[in-house]
Amino acid sequence: MAEEFQITDEMRAQIGKESEPWEYEVTTTSVRMYARGIGSDDPIHYDVDFAKSQGFRSIVAPLGYIGTPVFLPGKNDPTFGFPRREGGPRLNIPFRGLLDGGTETEYFDVICAGDTLVETSHLADLKLRESGRPMLFVTNEAVYKNKETGKVVAKQRLTSIHM
Amino acid sequence: MTQEAKQSVITDEMRAVVGVEGAAATLEVEKTNCRMFARSVGHTDPIFYDEDAAKARGYRSIVAPPGFLGTPIFNPSRPPGAPGEMGGRGYSIPYKRVLNGGTEYEYFPENDVICAGDTITARSKVTGFEEREGSLGPMLITTRETAYTNQHGKLVAKMYGTVIQY
């Protein structure tokens, strides 16, 4: 029952479990689509020649765009696109409501079109807030490495709210 | 032969446009947009999603699904209808309403198959104007043909479109 929900030891044991890696692709079309979606008109996100003249490999991924996860029918969530992976945390959450609790991104390099990133993530925290209806805050941490160089280019802390 | 409406909207300016190729537009075919198109249609064939599956079937990379010819390069700094943008028209018609009459795609697999990694050049031309009197009143039917060549200069597809203005 949702009202009697408690975070169990079994759930807490999922914290720290690393998922299998998944590729995220950054392409010229996807960079432009994201930039267009946020309403940016900065040519650094659209014009390859301009981006190169500024010293970048190609057009630059707008802040917040970490690439598109490779989508394989049956393997990715059809609504949210995230990969459902074999390894990694398994949580059975009884709540039907879902909200985005926020994302924090730390960059270590510039991400450009043409990059393929390899992402691994783990469950970092579980918090239950009991004021009013119960709300479960699930926080994941993800590390993105450039597939070619192996270097970490970004880290994210993502929170979702289930209620 | 074309049936002349009481007042023909076809001008000499329009007649001069028939058969004339417009400026080329560039379309990009990449893994992300091939998959997005395939996913939105509901395709199940893995060659539209999985590079290994596509290569196992003899393709260079993920295959562009039927009806997908790439994404035009979007740049907000260029005004819509500028040369190179698809759909720019050099003439105006008095009819305010538009219907898409239909689209046909033709492929030339003996030349090449469109795959992720391709850059496609699209060149469009009006192939004809026709006027008809129908249930919607007087209509202007414009037929267009677009030829798509890839980065190796091979003709990979043609699109035939019909627009009905009334």
Added chain:
Amino acid sequence: MAQVYFEDVKVGDEVPQLKKNCSTQQLVLWAAGSGDFYQIHYDKDFAQRTGLKGLIVHGALKNAFLGQLLHDWAGEKGHVRKFGCAYRGMDEPDQDILCRGVVTKTYQDGGKNYVELDVWTEKPDGAKTSPGTAVVTLPSKN
């Protein structure tokens, strides 16, 4: 689907039907996939202000469904050479759209096996909404 061969196809044969039913979510996915963000396909208020009863399915998406119908039938060794349709009738989300095709002609030319078809999408009451044609090449058994 097992590979279909030219020798096994005759005029009048119907290809396996493909049933679609678009959720409003699919119409948004199609907007992203096609780059057509016209609001009559996902914003009901907008659609009604243009005089439509409600949201309608993109004609081009139905055309792409026919592409899937043909691609899956042609199989790994077949090729879809030509397909298209007229966007005649409107279809709505959350309603069955049946994609169908019937062989109208078979012939060989220049070493290739050609099959021509009539293709269309159909509403639950049988009304044809997107009539069109297609040309497919198929492999020979030998």
